[in-house]
Amino acid sequence: MPFPYVLLSAAVSLDGCLDDTGPSRLLLSGRADFDRVDAVRASADAILVGAKTVRADNPRLLVNSPERRAARLAAGRPEHPLKVAVSASGELDPRARFFRTGGEKTVYTTDEGAERLRRAGLPGTGTSVGADTGSGTGTGTVSVVPLGGELDWRRLLAHLHDVRGVRRLMVEGGGTVHTQLLQQRLADELQLVLAPLLVGDPRAPRLFGPGAYQRGRLRLVETRALGDVVLMRYEPTEPGAGGDAAPADRHWLRIACELAGECPPSRTAFSVGAVVVAADGTELARGHSREAGDPVVHAEEAALAKIDPGDPRLPGATVYSSLEPCARRASRPRPCARLILDAGVRRVVTAWREPDTFVESADGTGVLAREGADVVVLPEFESRAKAPNRHLL
Ligand SMILES: NC(=O)c1ccc[n+]([C@@H]2O[C@H](COP(=O)([O-])OP(=O)(O)OC[C@H]3O[C@@H](n4cnc5c(N)ncnc54)[C@H](OP(=O)(O)O)[C@@H]3O)[C@@H](O)[C@H]2O)c1
Ligand SMILES: [Zn+2]
Structure with missing residues (x-):
């Protein structure tokens, strides 16, 4: 069952508290960290919080930076990530900022909670899991998804993935939600901020x-x-599951493989997807073959073209490409392996070595490795990367 990549995000005091018990929210992090959190929000498809956080903090859960919102829109994504609240009781005030500010909203709840929300007048309630298509038309619509007598995280995550198309989920607390996701081994990453103060x-x-x-x-x-x-930033280790590959590598390569499925079909070239990701986990750009009406552009080329060549994050970045970067090509002077090296990137993760279909003994890996780049192949993704290219093999 595929789930989104689950990123837990929290700030704590030196004594491990998320908040004090005063009426207003305790400010734990500062301006630089709020901006970092905003960038993580902008990278996510959805942001999830527990109902107590909605009741206690009354958060808006929006992307603040106009530039980041514009970049999301330019990439064909909604201006804000989907906002998700989890509540068994359905005790959520329709006047909460969660509902009244932008973005699509979904509440996962129990059957009883859904009934309570309906009585409170929240629109779109009573939709069953099967019937909820998740395609709220106008912006800012609210949907309520009852998951039966009690809430099951695996069902919730599968619904977010399959019905709402969520691939990257940022979880912003509180502790109850974080604890359950970590204990049930559903968290792929923990971003923890430690603030120099004590609550006591x-x-x-x-x-x-x-x-x-x-x-x-x-x-x-x-x-x-x-x-x-x-x-x-931590990765909960999970010996056995998914081999030795880091969850973040699996996450981004999965996205590259999905992008490969978006390429306009071709009989003379492969369909490939690529994502460039900074060392801190920020997505810098993505691309796919033949995008934006260019009949010959390659995925890595399209993605790298969207990044300022002077971006200081490039030397620490990783290129995730569903197919090994090309070593030779007729349609452009520089193959993708060269473009990657020239951009200063020194790490590539791919699913599949290029076969001899169009170029004989292509060796993008060799080109990259000879100049000191690290190439990692994750064969568990090979069939996914090949799927949109079956007619060529
Ligand atoms: N410092 C930070 O980074 C940060 C971030 C977020 C929150 N916070 C703080 O954390 C506090 C809230 O945290 P919290 O741990 O008390 O609560 P929480 O995790 O925000 O919410 C817990 C609520 O979520 C619902 N829920 C969670 N798991 C569920 C499950 N498996 N099935 C059904 N419902 C489930 C329930 O809602 P119902 O009660 O409606 O059934 C439950 O009471 C606030 O003080 C907030 O300020 C701090
Ligand atoms: Zn190429």
């Missing part, structure tokens, strides 16, 4: 509660100081 109140909400966690240590992938707070 035993009644204050904690990030992670008691229960059965996976044993062992999480993998630390990045630390970053942002003003006086520190961001730590």
Whole structure:
């Protein structure tokens, strides 16, 4: 069952609290970190919170930066990610900012919760999982999805993936939601910000509660100081599942394979998708073969063309390409392996080595490796990458 990539995001005090018990929300992070969170929001297809966070903080859950909203629109995505609230009780006020500000909204709830929401006058209630197409027409529509007597995270995530098309889900708390997703091994990444202050109140909400966690240590992938707070990014390790590949690599390569499916069909060239991702997990650009009416453009070429060549994030970035970057081509002077090296990128993750269909003994990997780039092949994605190219093989 495919689920979205699940990214947990939270800020905590030195004593592990998400908030104090005062009436207004405790500000844990500063301006630089709020801007970082805004960029993560802009990269997500959906943002999810628990109902207590909606009731306590009354958040809007929008992308603040006009540039990031414009970039989403230019890429054919909605201006704001889908906003998702999770509530068993259905105790949500229709006047909450969650509902009254922009973006599409979905509430996952129980049958009882859906009934309560309907009585509260929330539009679009009573839609069953089977009947909810998720294609709210105008902007800002609310849909309510009852999941039976109790909430099941796997069903919820499968619905977000299959019906709402969510591939990247940012979870912004609170602790109850974070705890369940981590304990049920549904989290792919944790972005934790540590703030230099102490709450000290035993009644204050904690990030992670008691229960059965996976044993062992999480993998630390990045630390970053942002003003006086520190961001730590972790990947919960999952021995066995999905081989040795990092969840983030699997996530972005899956997206590249999906982009390959969007290429206009061709009898003379492969359908390929590519995404360029900075070391901190920010998507820099994506592309696919023959996009925007250019009959010969390659995926990696299309994606790299959207990035400022002086972008300081390029040397640390990874190119995810459903097919190994080309080493030779007739339609352009520089093949994609060369474009990647010239852009300064030194890491490529791909699903499939190029066969001899159009170019004999193409060796993009060799070209990249000879100049010090690291090429990782994840064969578990090969059949997905080949799917839109079956007629050529
Ligand atoms: N520092 C941060 O980064 C940060 C981020 C977010 C929130 N917060 C703080 O965290 C606090 C809220 O956290 P919290 O842990 O108390 O609550 P929460 O996780 O925001 O929400 C819990 C609620 O979500 C619903 N829910 C969660 N899991 C469910 C399940 N499996 N089945 C059905 N319903 C489920 C229930 O809603 P119903 O009660 O409606 O049934 C439950 O009471 C607030 O003080 C907020 O300020 C801090
Ligand atoms: Zn190419």
